[in-house]
Amino acid sequence: MKQAQLGTGLRVGMIGLGCAGMSGAYGRAQDERSIATIRSALDAGITLIDTADHYGMGHNESLIGRALRTVDRGRAVVSVKFGALFGVDGSMRGVNGRPDSVANFLAYSLQRLGTDHVDIYRPARLDPTVPIEDTVGAIAEMVGKGYVRGIGLSEVSAATLRRAHAVHPITDVQIEYSLFSRGIEDSILPTCRELGIGVTAYGVLGQGLLSGAYRPSPTDNAQTRGHLPRFAPGNVEINLGLVERLRTVAAVRGITVAQLAIAWVLAQGAEHHDIVATIGASHPERIVEAVGALERALSDDDLSAIEQAVPNAEVAGARYAAPLLALLDSER
Template sequence: MGEIQIPRVKLGNQGLEVSKLGFGCMGLTGEYNHPVSEDVGISIIKYAFSKGITFFDTSDVYGANANEILVGKALKELPREKIQLATKFGVAPGDYTAGIIVKGTPEYVRSSCVASLKRIDVEYIDLYYQHRVDRSVPIEETMGELKKLVEEGKIKYIGLSEASPDTIRRAHAVHPITALQMEWSLWTREIEEEIVPLCRELGIGIVPYSPLGRGFFGGKAVSENVPANSLLRSNPRFQGENFEKNKIIYTKMEMLAEKHGCTAAQLALAWVLRQGDDVAPIPGTTKIKNLDDNISSLRLKLTKEDLEEICDVVPQNEVAGARAIETLLSFSWRFADTPPPRV
């Protein structure tokens, strides 16, 4: 088989074009597993670029700033004009013992942007997301400052993450939102009812994070113990009885993947990739083999019937446990924009 050409897609109506498959850099600094060395992290980013991935996602909060610094060093070895760099602000640094603080004041927006530009050592950020929405600050105020940053050339496009429909509409009225980053995978599909149609109505691109169910469909957690320091330890879907029930879903996915001549991870990622021309998922990994496998998922040709069959294997009412963001919101996020889970 020849080299896979990763397609390009447009996010939003403002001119941003990215690789259909992006790369989430968060895991390189150890949020899910052990961090990789700086050299390895840089080499993975460079390898992804060599394969046609140009859309790289980081945040000021990942690895307590270390992630942005790592991405910046990798970008120094790549042609900047061919990269679409996404980073985020809004989750204030701290030890989080008293809860995770979300900030969206105009002053915080500006200081965060300036700090990220300095850490990554770039002149502009292609896509700047509000990581979580501060409900104590009108979204119009936050967006007003982001709009100024666009006018000053510090950022090119504005994004939101985990925002409600009302917030998306109000924000978009101040300045066009180019992309919305939300959790979206075979076992996390809440956004399909209201958020996805709204994005398409307003012309906003969708960037699914955790498209492999936080690695669940990669099978690692099923076959190996989850590391003690991993964020997955606090995820209800990876705990106790929930996990045992979810393993049954994984086994069914494995069997279906065998029929398609691929892995469960590739089938799960291919399903997300097929959700629309305005969708660009950002799976992350610390291993070149997994990166190659993710890219190979673009080869899968899935019919409408195939997509329905995949959905049937992962019925939403059989997924056990709340998604991680809901658990966090129920006790620790301050001013986050997504409502706490229904009990």
């Protein structure tokens, strides 16, 4: 697979695999099918495997640990987010980026993953009560001890990136970037480029909206897509209308809507090789479709046809509901 170069020279396949959906992010997932998806991804040349300690409350890391047990560990670049706090009812209770908590979070993750190191370790969100220098400094100590290879960030602003990078080189910022979510283009992406930090984009398929296969479903409850404004009644119909326009653009070019959405994100990093499309998938066949996007580079004409089909101002709804949006340093 074509490679992207993240900060510190780390090279990973341009398509990554996000595993949140394997632990219930969008409804019931099946462990055996999820493990087959992880192995198909590695066989297809995907190297970046993304998880978080809170996905399925540890279930996701254990699942990845099972998938990697029979695979050469060196084939996977395992990215782990830590620090998101939840109540027993599943409600989000903020974040913990305190330096004295980092080794504790990491110890549990290493145990569940069944590995002696994490390739990229990152706070899931900026803890507004802790200077980012302190959180990154504590992760850097874990780098020094060999438990962590690289330090990443998630959903942070350009200013936070600069402060963090001054303490320890940052490999990548994991952040939403898609035809529906282009907020990073103003200051975050240019700052990444200035500092040599990679972007591991998520939400490339708009949490499924941009896959071209999504239809509103009674299983979209508050625990799954139901809390996302773009899926709310009134918004989802508008957004699906935009997807239909993309379908026309994709059909003319002989590719699927999902491939078009992935190829568009990858095209934004084509010149610098610094953007990875982290695709959320829990079915092996999604891997085949995603990797197929690499076979069809988009021309300038393709890119303008795509952008005309989906003007940003026409996307209905914010990317998160207000309480979750308030946790995003990247939106400040």
